[in-house]
Amino acid sequence: MCRVALDVMGGDHAPHATLEGAGIALAAHDDLHLLLVGDETVLKSLMASYGIKGELAARAEIVHASSVVTMEDKATCILKDKKDSSIRVAAQLVRDGRADGIVSMGHTGAAMVASKMVLGTLPGVDRPCLASAMPNMKGRPTILLDVGANVDSKPEHIAQFALMGALYAEEVLGIKRPKVGILSVGEEDGKGTDTTKNAAQMLKQLDVNFGGNAEGRDIWNGNFDVIACDGFVGNVVLKSSEALAEGILFGLRDAIMQTWISKMGGLLAKPAMRKFMKKLDYVEYGGAPLLGVKGVSIIGHGRSNGRAVASAIRAALRGCEHHVVVRIQDSLAVLLSQTTASGTGERE
């Protein structure tokens, strides 16, 4: 039985989308025990209408939290003003051993702060990192990390990101011996910054399937399973890609709606287009794991619907089942001992 704490109050469509997702996930996974964190009165009154009753309700436990972090709040509010917020209470459940992982669709920054400060980071992890599954053109996910805007990463950070990403890809996404790359401006070893080159040197000495430098296009072509980078470039690429994909799809839709003939064509082609667009859909990939903290932490998109919430819960469940946290901790211990032994090349 895996115990996941869900921040029911977080997200644009909370608590409805989160409860809907909770219902779907409970029905799909017998071994899931959910801790629903949020306003007790609200949750009690809504649970049943999202199918959480009978056997499912027996595996769903309400944990009261009296406030919620809003988009106007600062990420650090959970440390002082909003200690009773649903995301912080959820994190505390993991810290106190009552849950194995947390899932939140709320304020990304607050969820990251809660995970880092309340759960704490694993030994040897300087920076937890946010990993995003980018749907590549081979119909599989490519893990890009860090996308969490940690800037000025050092080589050992990027090597850590790569290692954590590889473990996540293998254990949670089921990709056998994932091919790992370091994001750079050219395939050749000599291309990139001192940071990326030193990170590559470190990875060559580790037991990962390291494929060298990845370029921007490799995020989408499926040539790599895991691509590690500094959080600045990862964040920019993630936000840019979301906007570009959305712009193309909306733009095409608008263009098709301009004339009756094309509208009719669009109608006929719709099921096929839908099927393809589903491949690109973040809903399928279940949120972004924050790797390197003492517990499974999945941060979902604010816009998540019920299906996306259920995917995020599934990701947390798999992370718990596969003991991803312990495995990352063990692998990092090896990395740490190797890099301490050999000395690290830093940028400055």
Add this chain to the structure above:
Amino acid sequence: MCRVALDVMGGDHAPHATLEGAGIALAAHDDLHLLLVGDETVLKSLMASYGIKGELAARAEIVHASSVVTMEDKATCILKDKKDSSIRVAAQLVRDGRADGIVSMGHTGAAMVASKMVLGTLPGVDRPCLASAMPNMKGRPTILLDVGANVDSKPEHIAQFALMGALYAEEVLGIKRPKVGILSVGEEDGKGTDTTKNAAQMLKQLDVNFGGNAEGRDIWNGNFDVIACDGFVGNVVLKSSEALAEGILFGLRDAIMQTWISKMGGLLAKPAMRKFMKKLDYVEYGGAPLLGVKGVSIIGHGRSNGRAVASAIRAALRGCEHHVVVRIQDSLAVLLSQTTASGTGERE
């Protein structure tokens, strides 16, 4: 009369696409004088078949170059082994005052080296930068620079990129008082690296319409006209975006071709979809200018067809007409005097 030297031998479809583009450009612009640089025999035999005859031929002059840089060559080959290559000869025409600008669809690295080393950089420019016009969702271009993979930019480099991009946007693309941003991981002033924050400080003191930090999504939503960044992140974003857009469009096409019904729908919707896709097409935007060198230098996509070549020539022509190089030189002199006076904040 503006004199543009065209590297006729450079590009995947050279010399056919380049000559076709030359013909289109000569017909469209009375004030264009083209220097066609390449194998004299080849050019003489092909020119007429691309419409370069009569009055147009009078404004087209062949300049012989006995070799061409291939994709297998190193960028620096033009300095030693391939001094007689078409791209280097074209650059020499500008250096020698016989042309005002160069256009090449060939080896990007070689074109950059030729521009930097043969033309030379403007006083005060540490790093020439490659600017790419990204087609935004408002149907206009957003200039992103540097995309030329110059890594580890200092604040003054990024400020220079921003300034040069703004001048280019105003003079060549006709955008009045373009809104300039610095690419970062959040809108707020405090977000980003020391480098981006210091670059922002520098821009605030200059006579540009500075809009603060831009995020990844702002490359596409049209909120900024010019976005400056380090060449590492610019290059990654450019390559990633090209691959993503292509992947979506090919993926949609493949999905539509799966069934007869959707195929029929695709056929009906095709003209509308085409019209939209044209907006995204690099062909329309005429290549990437390399800014900061002593002369107009436009570097086009290797895959350019005749229309794209003509667009690139048009961009060079506008650059010449609007004295972009002199204007950049003057503006940089102001920046240089200001930053020398105030001291620059560097990352290290």
